[in-house]
Amino acid sequence: MERQVFSYSVVRTGSFEDVGLISTEIKKKLEELGVERNIVRRVSIICFEAEMNISLYAERGGNIFVAVEPDKVDIYVEDDGPGIEDLEKAMQPGYSTAPLWVHELGFGAGMGLPNMEKNSDVFEITSELGKGTKIHSVVFRNKDAA
Amino acid sequence: MRLKDIIEELGLKVLAQGDVDREVNWAYTSDLLSDVMAGAQPGDLWLTIQKHMNIVAVAKLKDLAGVVLAKGVQPSQEVVAKAEEEGIALLLSEEPLFELCGKLYEVLRRKD
Numbered sequence A: 001m002e003r004q005v006f007s008y009s010v011v012r013t014g015s016f017e018d019v020g021l022i023s024t025e026i027k028k029k030l031e032e033l034g035v036e037r038n039i040v041r042r043v044s045i046i047c048f049e050a051e052m053n054i055s056l057y058a059e060r061g062g063n064i065f066v067a068v069e070p071d072k073v074d075i076y077v078e079d080d081g082p083g084i085e086d087l088e089k090a091m092q093p094g095y096s097t098a099p100l101w102v103h104e105l106g107f108g109a110g111m112g113l114p115n116m117e118k119n120s121d122v123f124e125i126t127s128e129l130g131k132g133t134k135i136h137s138v139v140f141r142n143k144d145a146a
Numbered sequence B: 001m002r003l004k005d006i007i008e009e010l011g012l013k014v015l016a017q018g019d020v021d022r023e024v025n026w027a028y029t030s031d032l033l034s035d036v037m038a039g040a041q042p043g044d045l046w047l048t049i050q051k052h053m054n055i056v057a058v059a060k061l062k063d064l065a066g067v068v069l070a071k072g073v074q075p076s077q078e079v080v081a082k083a084e085e086e087g088i089a090l091l092l093s094e095e096p097l098f099e100l101c102g103k104l105y106e107v108l109r110r111k112d
């Protein structure tokens, strides 16, 4: 199988109704390509949390790119603002700046970034205040494939 | 245990049918989407009081057997339609979460 790349824009609509649509789309694509179920599961979690964070925090939306290769799946997530002030804090389970009404909807439990890291074999995040946030996650297909 | 047997045992109202012949492995209860994403297993039934659109995406992404809404919380017609479209069973119980969990636990334990 050759390298297959899919790109999606996460558009901010002001409501969260659409959060999950892109991840669901990505999941279906990976299944069509015959990617192992356990790998699809992990990529789904990573993409859902990425989608949710862009919808919650990035005023101008962002992009998710997924590249499927025989031995791995790369996920690139980028947005252009507002950036994260303290990355170390943001990576801690339970840390969340989401407002109460967002928490009441079951979003924003401070578990998003930790979940993404836990499900990645490689997880790199860079962020600059006022500029934006970039994440590169890799899930290897040879490990725990089932 | 099959989903349709659980529907009958617990007297659940079927909002969207999904796959009623599906085997239900176990269940997961949480109102936090990230927690369900992290903790639920494929084939689990998800018990919650969240009724917005995103529960369908979470159930789909995690390949859950279905979603049971507790305490009689009614989702919008759009949510029901989305669940139907995605083949996700959406069920409703009048009982509060605690009672619902207790009863389902008994039912699922019995068959073990």
Ligand SMILES: Nc1ncnc2c1ncn2[C@@H]1O[C@H](COP(=O)(O)OP(=O)(O)O)[C@@H](O)[C@H]1O
Pocket (backbone or CB within 6 Å): A049, A053, A054, A056, A057, A058, A079, A081, A082, A083, A084, A090, A091, A095, A096, A097, A098, A107, A108, A109, A110, A111, A112, A113, A114, A133
């Ligand atoms: N793309 C982003 N842009 C700006 N801030 C972000 C972004 N993603 C995460 N954050 C910040 O990091 C915190 C932790 O993120 P996360 O672990 O996903 O938890 P949650 O979204 O539940 O708050 C968020 O509350 C927010 O302050």
Ligand SMILES: [Mg+2]
Pocket (backbone or CB within 6 Å): A049, A052, A053, A108, A109, A110, A111, A112, A113
């Ligand atoms: Mg988050």
